Amino acid sequence: MSDAIPEFSKAKAGEGHEVGLTNLSAFASGPGIQSGKEVAAIIAVAVIIIGGIELALRLFQVPLYIMPPPSSIVYALWDEFPLIAPHLGYTLVELLSGFAIGAVVGLVLAAVITQFPFAEKIVAPYILLLVTTPMLALVPLLILRFGFGYTPRIIAVALAAGPMVMINAATGFRRVDSAKIALARSYGASTLQIFWKIRAPMALPMILVGLMIGAIFGLLTAVGAEMVGGGFGLGNRLTTYSSMIQMPQFFAVVLLLSTLGILIYVLFFLIGKKWASWEA
Amino acid sequence: MNLADAPTPKLGVQAASKVYHTASGDLLALDRCSLDVNANEIVSIVGPSGCGKTTLLWSMSGLHRLSSGEIRLDGVKISGPHPDIGIVFQEANLLPWRNLDANIRFPFEIKGEKPDRAWIAHLLARVGLDGFGGKFPRELSGGMQQRAAIVRALALKPSVLLMDEPFGALDSFTREEMNRLVEEIWLDTKTTIVFITHSIEEAIFLSDRVVVLSGRPGRVAKEYRVPFPRPRSLEIMATKEVFDLTNRIKMDIVGERATPKAAERAGAEIVRIRS
Numbered sequence: 001m002s003d004a005i006p007e008f009s010k011a012k013a014g015e016g017h018e019v020g021l022t023n024l025s026a027f028a029s030g031p032g033i034q035s036g037k038e039v040a041a042i043i044a045v046a047v048i049i050i051g052g053i054e055l056a057l058r059l060f061q062v063p064l065y066i067m068p069p070p071s072s073i074v075y076a077l078w079d080e081f082p083l084i085a086p087h088l089g090y091t092l093v094e095l096l097s098g099f100a101i102g103a104v105v106g107l108v109l110a111a112v113i114t115q116f117p118f119a120e121k122i123v124a125p126y127i128l129l130l131v132t133t134p135m136l137a138l139v140p141l142l143i144l145r146f147g148f149g150y151t152p153r154i155i156a157v158a159l160a161a162g163p164m165v166m167i168n169a170a171t172g173f174r175r176v177d178s179a180k181i182a183l184a185r186s187y188g189a190s191t192l193q194i195f196w197k198i199r200a201p202m203a204l205p206m207i208l209v210g211l212m213i214g215a216i217f218g219l220l221t222a223v224g225a226e227m228v229g230g231g232f233g234l235g236n237r238l239t240t241y242s243s244m245i246q247m248p249q250f251f252a253v254v255l256l257l258s259t260l261g262i263l264i265y266v267l268f269f270l271i272g273k274k275w276a277s278w279e280a
Numbered sequence: 281m282n283l284a285d286a287p288t289p290k291l292g293v294q295a296a297s298k299v300y301h302t303a304s305g306d307l308l309a310l311d312r313c314s315l316d317v318n319a320n321e322i323v324s325i326v327g328p329s330g331c332g333k334t335t336l337l338w339s340m341s342g343l344h345r346l347s348s349g350e351i352r353l354d355g356v357k358i359s360g361p362h363p364d365i366g367i368v369f370q371e372a373n374l375l376p377w378r379n380l381d382a383n384i385r386f387p388f389e390i391k392g393e394k395p396d397r398a399w400i401a402h403l404l405a406r407v408g409l410d411g412f413g414g415k416f417p418r419e420l421s422g423g424m425q426q427r428a429a430i431v432r433a434l435a436l437k438p439s440v441l442l443m444d445e446p447f448g449a450l451d452s453f454t455r456e457e458m459n460r461l462v463e464e465i466w467l468d469t470k471t472t473i474v475f476i477t478h479s480i481e482e483a484i485f486l487s488d489r490v491v492v493l494s495g496r497p498g499r500v501a502k503e504y505r506v507p508f509p510r511p512r513s514l515e516i517m518a519t520k521e522v523f524d525l526t527n528r529i530k531m532d533i534v535g536e537r538a539t540p541k542a543a544e545r546a547g548a549e550i551v552r553i554r555s
Contacts, residue, residue: 003300003344179373184341186361187390187436197389201377278376278416 004178068248071102073255076248084237084253091222091234093151096159099218103211105158108166111195114173130163136224148230153222160221163213168210172203205276212268216261223257288355289316290472291340291440298335298350303456307500309335311497312349322466322473323490324490326484328533332498333476334370337444340474341367346405353440360530363391367445372425374417374432381413384432395435409460423454427461429491434465440472459485463511485512486524492532501533 050070056062057069064072079082113120135156142152180202184194226235234253241250285493298310309332317323325333338344340351342361352359353364365474374383384404404410407427417425426446443462447455459482466486467472477483483490485505494501504525508516517523 003298003338178377179369179371182338183367183369183373183375184386184390185339186343186365186367187387188361188363189390191389197386198375201375204377276377278418 021105023206057112065245065247068251071111072248076206077252080249080252084234084249084256087232087234088256090150091219091226092233094153094157094185094222094225094233095215097150098222099161102156102158102160102162102218103165103214106162106210106214107169107207110166110173111170114170118170120170127163127167130159131167135160135221136228139225139228142225143229153225153233157222159216160216164214164217165207165210168213169203169207172206173211175196175202175204175206199208205272205279208268208272208276209245212265215264215268219257219261219264237245283361289352290319290321290354291315291317291474292337292352292355293336293340293352295353296336296339296351298332298339298344300349307459308497310339310346311499312486313493313498313500315491315500316415317474318438319472320470321438321489322475324385324408324475324477324486324487325493326480326483326490326529326533327498327501328495330454331493331495333493334444335353336493336498337367337442337474337476341365343367363436364438365442366433366436367488368426368429368433368441368443371449372417372422372429372447373394374428376417379414379416380409380420380519383417383428384413384435386512387432388434391436400431400435400438403434406465409525418528421454422450426450428459429473430461430465434469438475443473443475444547445478447482455482461509462486480526480533482527483518483519490529490530492525502529506528 054071057067058260068076072217108268113123138159139152139156140156146152165245177198180198181194184198189197223235223238224234225235227239230236234257237253238250241247241253293313294311294313296313297308300307300309313332313336315325315336327333331363335344339346340408342358342365343350347357352358358365374380375386384400385395385479401410404413405554409424409427412420412424412428417428420428425503429446430484447458449456462473462475463486465471473486475483475486480490484506487547490504490506491500492502492504493499508522
């Protein structure tokens with residue numbers, strides 16, 4: 001075993017330009033509203049923008065099939081919801097199961113691989129390949145092999161989410177603070193204890209970033225895979241409504257998907273605030 | 281505290297050498313350092329930066345393996361981290377995701393022991409941190425963080441406390457305050473302390489002996505006894521004896537470097553700035 005020269009770099013972990021869930025610039029400017037005045041201003045701007053669009057679309061008599069006014073989208077969502085709801089359920093099943101598989105595999109791989117720098121070097125190009133390849137491209141192939149059911153979509157979601165989780169989690173696990181590991185070792189900590197009590201908590205902010213990006217990529221892939229083929233899911237609704245030129249219904253589904261994306265973001269933001277706020 | 285009273289030193293360093301294997305070749309950081317620390321003694325190690333002070337301390341703690349030589353605790357050779365040795369690191373080294381209580385509980389969690397609540401409460405009160413248990417490290421000043429780190433190190437009741445430039449990052453007033461705190465704790469517990477520092481004043485204030493290491497590779501160059509009684513008041517620290525001792529140690533460390541050439545260069549620098 002060879003020891004490294006003890007170093008205490010001036011830039012401590014967690015400072016500077018590292019990306020954490022709570023210091024992504026989008027987060028920093030996001031929640032954290034200060035006063036009633038700010039709330040009022042935010043609502044006023046939203047009303048002006050949405051109202052302005054509504055007004056402009058009606059004023060210029062833009063046809064419904066080009067761009068439906070916001071009110072008709074909201075009405076369509078309300079009216080069609082019983083029809084759309086089961087499809088939302090299918091998409092959620094694909095997303096949750098695919099994401100769960102991808103996230104678990106990604107996390108385990110990241111944790112294991114970062115322990116062996118040489119193995120990491122061997123695996124890195126393949127991970128990069130998985131990250132950069134749009135998994136949607138594989139969906140027709142997966143459908144050929146697995147049919148039109150859940151399976152090809154869940155696989156696609158897992159393949160899209162897993163590498164995203166892994167690459168970010170690996171960045172987290174690679175953040176070695178030798179002084180903190182030395183601290184644990186000075187009390188006789190085992191490798192496993194060092195992992196659970198030092199490495200894992202240090203990696204947590206990056207793991208959360210990975211989970212969030214993975215979940216959002218998973219949603220994109222699930223919807224895309226449903227658009228490619230098959231008879232259910234929100235993606236299928238999109239193709240169906242657009243082929244029937246039912247634009248208010250089409251945009252209602254888009255609105256639902258945006259809401260889903262925002263919910264994922266807010267969920268991980270709240271988790272990050274609770275468990276990883278020490279970094280900010 | 282007399283050498284004659286303690287035939288077996290508390291902590292014995294015998295011909296300790298340490299070579300680091302780096303990408304740019306081997307680096308001899310410590311070269312046959314020998315040094316005894318007696319029970320209940322405070323020994324400071326001073327020396328130019330990069331002289332292997334921290335290497336020596338990490339080796340004493342069992343965190344680093346020596347390339348040759350050995351470290352003995354109560355006469356028994358140590359081969360790894362030892363429960364009887366506590367360490368205070370540079371820059372507090374608290375875990376930022378744990379509050380103060382959880383940070384102090386950390387050593388007990390690793391060892392699978394129940395924390396000694398009464399002792400921890402006593403220590404926290406001793407360093408003036410009672411009531412701060414729920415705070416996170418980032419909510420505390422540097423001095424408070426380092427006090428928490430001292431509590432963490434003492435919580436397991438080690439018989440030797442190794443302190444690795446613990447107050448280097450603090451401002452000088454906080455530093456003096458922390459030095460008095462270490463003295464108080466020592467008067468309380470009589471824990472054997474090995475203290476690494478850049479500050480000669482700090483070393484003299486705290487120590488029974490000051491060991492001077494030479495520049496890389498680190499060797500024990502000189503050793504001074506500091507005979508002043510404790511607690512050491514500001515008056516004692518202002519005496520000529522302390523002043524002379526400070527200067528002698530300073531000369532040992534920087535003496536060879538402060539050549540006239542450097543002084544000339546410095547002079548030229550000043551002239552250039554003026555013109």
